[in-house]
Amino acid sequence: MKISNPVLTGFHADPSMIRVGDTYYIANSTFEWFPGVRLHESKDLVHWNILPSPLSRSSQLAMRGNPSSGGIWAPDLSYADNKFWLIYTDVKVVNGAFKDCTNYLVTAEDIHGPWSEPVRINGVGFDASLFHDDDGRKYLVQQTWDFREYHHQFDGITLTEFDVDTMKLKPETARTIWDGTSVKLTEGPHLYKKDGWYYLFAAEGGTVYEHQESVARSRTLDEYSFEVMPNGPFIGNFDTPDTYLQKQGHGALVDTPSGEWYYASLCGRPWRHDTEPAHGTRGWCTLGRETSIQKVEWDEDGWPRVVGGHGGQRYVDAPKDAIETVAPATRDEHDEFDSGELGLNWNTLRVPFTDAMGTVGGGKLALRGQGSLCNLFDLSLVARRWQAFDFDAETKVRFDPKNYMQMAGLTNYYDDLCWSWAFITWDEKRHARVIEVAQNDFNQYTSFLKDDAIVVPEDAEAVWLRTKVRTEYYSYEYSFDGEHFTEIPVKLDAKILSDDYVNQRYGGFFTGAFVGLACVDLSGYDAQAEFDYFDYRELSDNQ
Structure with a gap:
């Protein structure tokens, strides 16, 4: 089988992909649209079925009066301790110096629900994710927003320990673990652990045609301990203006049961009027930011690389252990x-x-x-x-x-x-x-x-x-x-x-x-x- 990108067409931005057993799940941003957070499942990464949204009650998500493109930004789905964890951000201010936002957590034992009432986490910045370390500790990893006009607004990636007993963060543990590359606009962080390394995946360049995903790693979670991957970025289309997929970047990494690796990323498919220059206008993405999936291999130095180069591919080999998934043959x-x-x-x-x-x-x-x-x-x-x-x-x-x-x-x-x-x-x-x-x-x-x-x-x-x-x-x-x-x-x-x-x-x-x-x-x-x-x-x- 072949993965045909994008796998989720139309507005499916900021994919958070995980695997539980033989089943893959993707959670996508929904912004001001209700219900909150779009969920899909698959066993082959090719065919996807929609699931009920986890945020279906006003008690979980109060957006009345939210500005357009406020609301749910970059939800993070994870699985640990025999339950699903969902971190999401409700953004109340979009334009200007401020990005007033609140991060919440809900949980469920079954992906179909019921999902809990939300626990308020913090408001340090958006695009928060929850990392479950192998020693039992949990950490909130998030973009940090700086409203001061004499600082850059994207103030690096902050990590804060989360106490499961109290269901609260420990603010005294907060530290900046990475401040990004010179591309800047560092956001959308996800942490992974492999072969003794902590790998930090983060989007940079803004969610436009300069968008990309960068990777850094460290042996510890200490302050400013992460080093950036050489010969990056991990994925991006800023220098591939003629490829079918554009804007790839913000996303999440997953492994298959047999040890293959894949990365789900947002992407765009622009079109142009005949009178518009290909490399000037770049185009118009009326379908919004969609979801693509690329195959990943690890080089001899332990860095992840997108198969086919950082521009990605339209058609990608499905996992060798894929279980063919029955899904609607059409979106009609x-x-x-x-x-x-x-x-x-x-x-x-x-x-x-x-x-x-x-x-x-x-x-x-x-x-x-x-x-x-x-x-x-x-x-x-x-x-x-x-x-x-x-x-x-x-x-x-x-x-x-x-x-x-x-x-x-x-x-x-x-x-x-x-x-x-x-x-x-x-x-x-x-x-x-x-x-x-x-x-x-x-x-x-x-x-x-x-x-x-x-x-x-x-x-x-x-x-x-x-x-x-x-x-x-x-x-x-x-x-x-x-x-x-x-x-x-x-x-x-x-x-x-x-x-x-x-x-x-x-x-x-x-x-x-x-x-x-x-x-x-x-x-x-x-x-x-x-x-x-x-x-x-x-x-x-x-x-």
């Missing part, structure tokens, strides 16, 4: 909303799906109108990741607005700053329901149809809406019978829904594009929209 999905709970691929923003947002089951998703798609507090939006460059998504919506402040429809969404949608609303001049397409581009809001908005026939029981995403551009269509669709003459640039576009003007650019369903009622009269189904069909994943 059709949801009739028959279940009383949202499926595992659905997400909401910042808070769980509750009666305040709507109800699901009995063949419909009913959304109660709340704030606009710019709202960080009260928003009725249910969405799933873009997982391919080319796909169609379709829904059937029943909505009877009474004023222009009431809107419901189909959205393509990156964050509160950058999104678009096709929606049904009320036109007071024509005294009729209409279909409009609008885009928010860094809070420059544009209604494209205006006086040419499409009138919904009075006898139309429902409206069908479809979006067609074709890598560089996307559009919307409508139908009044569910069979004959008409394209709305608005062609939208997909780059506006990419990490790289958002990064030009905002410090939180860590997620990826979503497609979903939304209902807004700014008038405050709780207008309700009913969605009969949602259909997601991929045309190509460009793999």
Whole structure:
């Protein structure tokens, strides 16, 4: 078998990979999206199945009002003492000098849960991980954030002993074990022990095209005791602009039962418009940061090396002892909303799906109108990741607005700053329901149809809406019978829904594009929209 990268397509950043027995698990960042932390499992590193998220309760994760790309940063999954340990960070400030954050710990005896209530750990810095040493001691390893304008903000990697009896850190043991290389922006640390060496893996260069993973090692965990790997980096694409995978770096190391080694890393797959220079623009990653897996070998000096060079490979040999895993052959999905709970691929923003947002089951998703798609507090939006460059998504919506402040429809969404949608609303001049397409581009809001908005026939029981995403551009269509669709003459640039576009003007650019369903009622009269189904069909994943 061959691993085809990326193994987790669409927004699956900052992978933390472990093995328990013959099963591998990956935990990924979810930032402001709920539920918190995305989990997958596999026995062959090729085929992956999604698992329930460990942070599914507001008591574990309170993100209401969090800024976009705040929330869950770089969770760390580990296994020791016959249970799973999950460290995660909730970031409350994204832009500026400060990164107010709190690190928490939850545990579970079974990966499927139940997961415990969180234990507050500290707020020294984000990207914390838990290292279980072979002498029974445990240590928190974390990036350290320095807000002082006369210091570099990334202040090295701090290690602090963790007391299992009290479930608290011992602050007096805190020390900086490594301050990184000249590439700087040292973050995402994970510690491993092999042949008497402590190996520290850490991301550097920022999560952009200069991103990379560096490795250092030491015989002890003393202050500043780690030496950097020669002829690095371990992985990175800053000097391989033409390779299929870009941005590889932040990730985690794992061994197989028979002694092979693999590394899971975040990565990006950029595309460019024909008018853009390959080595200037580099491109737009509308699918966000995904997860790739590379094979690792150890050189004669005891340093880990990515097979094929630090640029990585698109196709990688699977483990020799892999147990073939049964997984869905496609990511296509059709949801009739028959279940009383949202499926595992659905997400909401910042808070769980509750009666305040709507109800699901009995063949419909009913959304109660709340704030606009710019709202960080009260928003009725249910969405799933873009997982391919080319796909169609379709829904059937029943909505009877009474004023222009009431809107419901189909959205393509990156964050509160950058999104678009096709929606049904009320036109007071024509005294009729209409279909409009609008885009928010860094809070420059544009209604494209205006006086040419499409009138919904009075006898139309429902409206069908479809979006067609074709890598560089996307559009919307409508139908009044569910069979004959008409394209709305608005062609939208997909780059506006990419990490790289958002990064030009905002410090939180860590997620990826979503497609979903939304209902807004700014008038405050709780207008309700009913969605009969949602259909997601991929045309190509460009793999």
